Amino acid sequence: MTARTVRRLLALPLLGALLAGCGIQATEVPTDFGGAPSRVPCSLAGPDAATQSSHGVPVQVFLLCGSSLVTVDRTVRVPEGTPDAKRRVMVAQGLLDQLAASPPAAERAAGYLTYVPGGLTVAGPGPKDPEEALRLGTAPGRLSSYALAQTVCTLSDSAAADGDGSVVLGGPGTAPLRRYECTVDVRDRPGNSEPPSSEVTAG
Numbered sequence: 050m051t052a053r054t055v056r057r058l059l060a061l062p063l064l065g066a067l068l069a070g071c072g073i074q075a076t077e078v079p080t081d082f083g084g085a086p087s088r089v090p091c092s093l094a095g096p097d098a099a100t101q102s103s104h105g106v107p108v109q110v111f112l113l114c115g116s117s118l119v120t121v122d123r124t125v126r127v128p129e130g131t132p133d134a135k136r137r138v139m140v141a142q143g144l145l146d147q148l149a150a151s152p153p154a155a156e157r158a159a160g161y162l163t164y165v166p167g168g169l170t171v172a173g174p175g176p177k178d179p180e181e182a183l184r185l186g187t188a189p190g191r192l193s194s195y196a197l198a199q200t201v202c203t204l205s206d207s208a209a210a211d212g213d214g215s216v217v218l219g220g221p222g223t224a225p226l227r228r229y230e231c232t233v234d235v236r237d238r239p240g241n242s243e244p245p246s247s248e249v250t251a252g
Contacts, residue, residue, distance in 0.1 A: 090115060106127050109122055109206065116239075118237075138183070149167040164199060172186075198231075206231065226248070
């Protein structure tokens with residue numbers, strides 16, 4: 050054993066003591082830092098190809114991701130020259146159809162989902178209803194809390210409503226109408242906070 054080798058061996062305990070004094074523990078095996086970071090939930094790399102290739106009126110719908118409602122881009126088809134009253138109902142129906150559709154693969158992989166049931170229809174106001182009223186084929190109160198929150202927030206933030214953050218909804222026929230609001234609490238906790246509403250008196 051050479052003198053150089055002896056000096057190296059004697060230096061090892063001293064190096065260990067210095068590392069311990071600095072709060073660093075020496076180790077004889079590589080440290081495992083785990084795998085590469087996974088994709089951040091509710092984060093999309095870019096617009097879905099199906100959405101990019103669609104043609105129509107650009108809109109946004111609210112889907113559930115994690116415990117909150119978040120917007121995603123969609124399009125709805127409305128023929129040019131459609132009268133405003135009919136256009137509003139067509140936009141509303143297009144939004145409901147988009148809400149009921151299963152999200153594209155990229156959105157599902159990021160954690161997006163929907164609770165709005167398929168086949169949900171909408172019609173314009175009845176004879177004695179205010180002109181901004183929308184009547185769903187299913188009474189709003191029969192929808193799940195998540196589905197109602199998605200529906201209210203999507204419709205109230207669209208050309209189907211007056212643009213004041215609320216929407217007047219009712220069930221079929223002459224069921225009572227209520228004005229629903231999409232609040233911050235509803236968007237943040239749709240399962241716990243139902244959209245606040247107030248009664249609307251028909252004319």
